[in-house]
Amino acid sequence: MTALGIERSTPPTRPDPPATWTARTLAVLGDSTAVGIGDPKLGGGWRGFGPLLAAALGAEEHNVSVNGARLADVRAVQLPRALAVRPDAAVLIAGMNDTLRSDFDPEAMRADLTDIVTSLRAVGTEVVLVRFHDHARVFRMPASLRRALRTRIDRLNAVIEAVVADTGAAHLDLDAMPGAYETTTWSVDRLHPSELGHRMLAKAFAEQLVGRGCVQPAPVSLVCEGGLRVGPLAHLAWLVVKGIPWLCKRGGDLVPYALGIMLRGHREPPCGQLAADPVARP
Template sequence: MAKTVRSLVVLGDSTTVGVGDPVPGGWRGVGALLAAALPHARYHNVSFTGARVASVRHRQLPAALAARPDAAVVLVGMNDTLRSDFDGRRVHVDLDAVVGALVSAGAAVVTVRFHDHSRVFRLPGALRRALRARIEELNGIVDAVVRRHGIECVDLDLMDGAYSPDTWAVDRLHPSEAGHRRLAAAFAARLARAGCEVPGRVSLTRTGGLEVTPLHHVVWLVVKGVPWLWRRGRDLVPYAATIVYRSWAGHPEPARYVATEAVVGPTTAAPPLRQPSL
């Protein structure tokens, strides 16, 4: 018999905040769309913009556990790949701790493995290779955590419309309304496969979102796009330069962290309760 979801929690970064799906008064996004298909569930979104896997573990997880979740969505990791201090082993330990704690609390958990975002946000060749290598490493970590805990996972690379322009918002970093709806529908299907009752349906028809015009694209590029590329470029350029040099010199690239199901250190104990920054 399918389990009734009475508490749904959503953890993650700006995507789970809803950025890219503007409605009057703020953001809507994947969490709210998924919650609408679970009419018996209290909806708790503890995510915040800029979150990395460690901040989900230490700042969001306590609030998520306090909500006594029956179902949980975890979507985080892309921000880690864009930082110069990316550490696959640390990401693995933190993600394993988040998922392990939610599973131990009785939640059906769904997470994601990531698409090749360099196909969406056009980057110079070296930066594209650097980002792709990081995403491959992150996906290996996700795969290990999914296997270890037996949770459900949405593969964004294989999701219908993943690389379609209408899936992405003006910034090409976050899903559009259509993208958020596709994500919510995929999460609903995975929760149903995990044994949860999903009485409603996530419609893929756009409704209620604010229309994005060509002017929005220009304004975003000037005000947000160029500064963002400059900040992330400073983080990724040294790594990208190393890749270019090794290719030119004929040296093999350094070994990446290879995730296995076993991780070092505590993985399921929750840290002390702290209020998340929303």
């Protein structure tokens, strides 16, 4: 109350901005997307979002990801390697390989992911997870299989959301990322990001870390210039050289399982329920 009898309102308080910090080391954990598949280098091998993100942060990258890795693999093999360098920041992309297997177990996946995140945060690492998009909107498949896979992805995302809520980790929602469903975002196989897609990931991951106070000395460019451009003939070559052999190799596990989840699709638990699938373990 003032001398004139008029009460002045107190201006609303704003939360303090996060303290700034520098990412000197960046760990990249996960599966084939984390490896960089989809963004081929002219001299051979893969680049991916990891080096692009590290360059933007001015960090040294330690990529411990492995093609085909599941969350249990990340916990058992990749996590100790990442902890050894005590990274300032870490990005994890994993879980999709779990959705394609008959022993899909959301409870076990939640335990694995929780341990990964809490172990990294215990050494001072800022962790960014990924919430997955609808793969069926990019990779065409029969409607029944699309519904079954969508249910699996929803349950995987429920695991990720629960761990984010429990641990306070940052996360990137691929479903809401601008351009996520554009064809130019995806490589020839429609399963992995293209060079542009990896650049978009690097930019989005940087934004997540900046939101947590990380300093970003340089921007991430979305101009594709370093990767190998893929034309129509490359699509045909991929189908003959990679696609068909991959299908034959995985047929013993993936094809029978795909038929199984199509038949069981109506019995899958609702989205967000983390109970394991009612299938026999191999």
